Amino acid sequence: xxxxxxxxxxxxxxxxxxxxxxxxxxxxxxxxxxxxxxxxxxxxxxxxxxxxxxxxxxxxxxxxxxxxxxxxxxxxxxxxxxxxxxxxxxxxxxxxxxxxxxxxxxxxxxxxxxxxxxxxxxxxxxxxxxxxxxxxxxxxxxxxxxxxxxxxxxxxxxx
Amino acid sequence: xxxxxxxxxxxxxxxxxxxxxxxxxxxxxxxxxxxxxxxxxxxxxxxxxxxxxxxxxxxxxxxxxxxxxxxxxxxxxxxxxxxxxxxxxxxxxxxxxxxxxxxxxxxxxxxxxxxxxxxxxxxxxxxxxxxxxxxxxxxxxxxxxxxxxxxxxxxxxxxxxxxxxxxxxxxxxxxxxxxxxxxxxxxxxxxxxxxxxxxxxxxxxxxxxxxxxxxxxxxxxxxxxxxxxxxxxxxxxxxxxxxxxxxxxxxxxxxxxxxxxxxxxxxxxxxxxxxxxxxxxxxxxxxxxxxxxxxxxxxxxxxxxxxxxxxxxxxxxxxxxxxxxxxxxxxxxxxxxxxxxxxxxxxxxxxxxxxxxxxxxxxxxxxxxxxxxxxxxxxxxxxxxxxxxxxxxxxxxxxxxxxxxxxxxxxxxxxxxxxxxxxxxxxxxxxxxxxxxxxxxxxxxxxxxxxxxxxxxxxxxxxxxxxxxxxxxxxxxxxxxxxxxxxxxxxxxxxxxxxxxxxxxxxxxxxxxxxxxxxxxxxxxxxxxxxxxxxxxxxxxxxxxxxxxxxxxxxxxxxxxxxxxxxxxxxxxxxxxxxx
Numbered sequence: 177x178x179x180x181x182x183x184x185x186x187x188x189x190x191x192x193x194x195x196x197x198x199x200x201x202x203x204x205x206x207x208x209x210x211x212x213x214x215x216x217x218x219x220x221x222x223x224x225x226x227x228x229x230x231x232x233x234x235x236x237x238x239x240x241x242x243x244x245x246x247x248x249x250x251x252x253x254x255x256x257x258x259x260x261x262x263x264x265x266x267x268x269x270x271x272x273x274x275x276x277x278x279x280x281x282x283x284x285x286x287x288x289x290x291x292x293x294x295x296x297x298x299x300x301x302x303x304x305x306x307x308x309x310x311x312x313x314x315x316x317x318x319x320x321x322x323x324x325x326x327x328x329x330x331x332x333x334x335x
Numbered sequence: 336x337x338x339x340x341x342x343x344x345x346x347x348x349x350x351x352x353x354x355x356x357x358x359x360x361x362x363x364x365x366x367x368x369x370x371x372x373x374x375x376x377x378x379x380x381x382x383x384x385x386x387x388x389x390x391x392x393x394x395x396x397x398x399x400x401x402x403x404x405x406x407x408x409x410x411x412x413x414x415x416x417x418x419x420x421x422x423x424x425x426x427x428x429x430x431x432x433x434x435x436x437x438x439x440x441x442x443x444x445x446x447x448x449x450x451x452x453x454x455x456x457x458x459x460x461x462x463x464x465x466x467x468x469x470x471x472x473x474x475x476x477x478x479x480x481x482x483x484x485x486x487x488x489x490x491x492x493x494x495x496x497x498x499x500x501x502x503x504x505x506x507x508x509x510x511x512x513x514x515x516x517x518x519x520x521x522x523x524x525x526x527x528x529x530x531x532x533x534x535x536x537x538x539x540x541x542x543x544x545x546x547x548x549x550x551x552x553x554x555x556x557x558x559x560x561x562x563x564x565x566x567x568x569x570x571x572x573x574x575x576x577x578x579x580x581x582x583x584x585x586x587x588x589x590x591x592x593x594x595x596x597x598x599x600x601x602x603x604x605x606x607x608x609x610x611x612x613x614x615x616x617x618x619x620x621x622x623x624x625x626x627x628x629x630x631x632x633x634x635x636x637x638x639x640x641x642x643x644x645x646x647x648x649x650x651x652x653x654x655x656x657x658x659x660x661x662x663x664x665x666x667x668x669x670x671x672x673x674x675x676x677x678x679x680x681x682x683x684x685x686x687x688x689x690x691x692x693x694x695x696x697x698x699x700x701x702x703x704x705x706x707x708x709x710x711x712x713x714x715x716x717x718x719x720x721x722x723x724x725x726x727x728x729x730x731x732x733x734x735x736x737x738x739x740x741x742x743x744x745x746x747x748x749x750x751x752x753x754x755x756x757x758x759x760x761x762x763x764x765x766x767x768x769x770x771x772x773x774x775x776x777x778x779x780x781x782x783x784x785x786x787x788x789x790x791x792x793x794x795x796x797x798x799x800x801x802x803x804x805x806x807x808x809x810x811x812x813x814x815x816x817x818x819x820x821x822x823x824x825x826x827x828x829x830x831x832x833x834x835x836x837x838x839x840x841x842x843x844x845x846x847x848x849x850x851x852x853x854x855x856x857x858x859x860x861x862x863x864x865x866x867x868x869x870x871x872x873x874x875x876x877x878x879x880x881x882x883x884x885x886x887x888x889x890x891x892x893x894x895x896x897x898x899x900x901x902x903x904x905x906x907x908x909x910x911x912x913x914x915x
Binding site for chain 1: 367368370371372373375403404406552553554555556557558561593594595596627629630631632633634635636637648649650651652653654655710711712713714718719720750754784786788792796797800801804807808810893894895896897898
């Protein structure tokens with residue numbers, strides 16, 4: 177990955193040094209970086225290792241374990257679609273198919289214009305409103321393939 | 336610091352002003368079900384409409400009343416009246432409702448669900464007659480949907496923190512443990528181990544001890560833990576304090592998965608409020624009991640809900656299980672004695688202490704006392720979050736509460752206890768909500784998730800999704816699970832494609848048996864469970880794929896986009912390289 181800007185380096189520094197929690201760990205520091213930058217740049221791994229007085233590989237071992245961490249900048253918007261059993265029974269596989277078509281993707285990843293990141297989710301936690309998607313942490317339930325695609329199109333238009 | 340009685344007096348005054356003051360009180364359900372249904376858009380519309388008409392009203396975000404299918408659910412309480420509920424609201428409905436009910440003082444014609452309270456409202460039914468509400472007996476969820484989760488005074492006005500006050504002022508720690516043991520309360524996280532007995536394991540240890548509240552809740556199809564945290568986080572905090580007092584621990588940790596903003600934010604805010612009122616911290620309520628609670632977050636990992644993996648994650652490491660012994664009660668988080676309880680188990684304890692063990696044990700059936708908190712979803716008319724007495728039959732749950740399967744379809748299966756639980760057929764409708772009866776039927780009540788499948792569901796297709804989930808979530812530490820889940824997924828997928836090979840079912844049984852006996856934690860030990868119960872109850876679906884080469888319902892023909900496990904061994908980090 178290319179090096180990050182001075183400004184982002186400062187944001188990482190602040191995020192991990194100003195954690196408002198009694199117990200600071202490697203994991204909490206990584207989550208703080210992800211919340212701030214929406215991804216974990218290489219330098220953040222190094223900074224967390226320094227802060228927690230551990231090795232770079234130990235930090236990366238934690239970061240690589242949890243699939244919510246990503247190591248490249250995401251698109252401007254993140255679309256998450258649930259493929260868990262309830263959503264599956266309610267037809268999520270057809271929604272996923274349509275949405276991937278709309279985004280020109282074959283699985284998780286970024287659209288060509290880097291506008292939208294697509295991510296699978298195992299459970300968004302509102303199964304009573306399945307099938308579900310979330311757009312930038314905003315949850316939308318009772319989806320159909322058409323309504324899901326419409327939401328994504330309006331996302332593009334609003335920018 | 337104020338005494339409990341002083342706080343209670345303030346809380347009662349505030350409640351009086353809220354319910355019988357001059358302003359209408361509008362409550363909007365914004366638990367995850369409400370959120371996904373568009374509750375925040377409705378709140379924006381409400382605020383705009385009230386401002387436009389210059390109406391002074393209180394709007395509170397509340398949790399889930401249980402009837403998620405009716406979300407966005409809004410109720411309006413006019414000074415000294417009953418609550419009038421509106422269901423499935425859209426922002427477009429809001430002007431008419433405000434105009435009619437708050438300006439003209441007439442009950443609107445559409446979207447009215449019912450009233451709740453002592454004074455009937457003309458032409459409107461009683462909410463307590465609605466199926467999803469009249470069969471409920473809410474203990475842990477007693478305040479959900481009724482109070483603002485982040486107003487500690489509302490919680491106290493409803494009897495909150497009376498349980499810990501009673502424990503601290505009238506009971507010795509061993510009496511608290513005895514009360515919880517006598518109540519028959521069993522852990523609601525899945526294992527159904529008696530909570531009081533679990534607490535007693537840690538009593539004799541000295542030094543710092545921890546109570547860890549497990550709200551990882553990675554089970555797809557379960558949202559009751561997060562539901563409690565979003566709807567009434569103070570009830571959990573009070574339960575954690577009671578557990579802390581009983582076991583002589585000084586720290587509680589609430590463990591939640593990162594990304595579930597509603598439950599996390601509301602829990603953190605509740606903790607802050609409790610500190611501000613002196614209900615957490617040093618010398619709580621003037622006693623010599625001191626207690627601290629913090630929120631710890633995990634990344635995405637289902638196995639992080641396993642008790643030793645959970646401790647690893649709290650310590651900031653990869654969420655992989657530890658070898659046992661030593662057991663957590665002796666060597667837990669940070670090497671200190673720890674007790675892990677589920678959100679639901681802890682949330683019962685304030686009421687158990689307030690009302691007594693006998694009251695709690697009088698509810699329920701056999702060795703399953705109290706209530707079951709069910710997440711009923713899938714192909715069901717009224718999906719929701721229902722707290723009902725133990726002992727109801729699955730048929731009563733599905734038909735009387737859930738309204739049966741919609742669109743005139745037949746019920747085919749129930750998937751219970753999370754992805755590691757089991758699948759039951761429509762012939763299991765007489766089974767009772769009872770930990771032991773469910774287990775002997777080859778399913779578990781587990782964390783309370785019940786996914787309903789109708790006649791169009793193919794058992795092979797559902798099994799494929801469950802196995803894919805278990806494979807995706809295998810933590811990779813022990814190879815029986817890491818490799819076994821991959822084998823099981825490969826075989827399930829080729830059966831679903833009708834490309835199975837002779838002996839595939841036996842091969843799965845063999846792999847599953849190895850996983851069961853040799854895996855490090857429950858994930859691998861139970862990973863074959865869903866397949867075994869699906870083969871037992873729906874053999875015909877498998878035979879159709881294997882011998883006739885066709886899916887009986889056609890659901891296996893759908894698109895198959897399923898992510899594969901992304902948890903590699905700890906690979907070496909290459910600065911500037913393509914990591915991750």
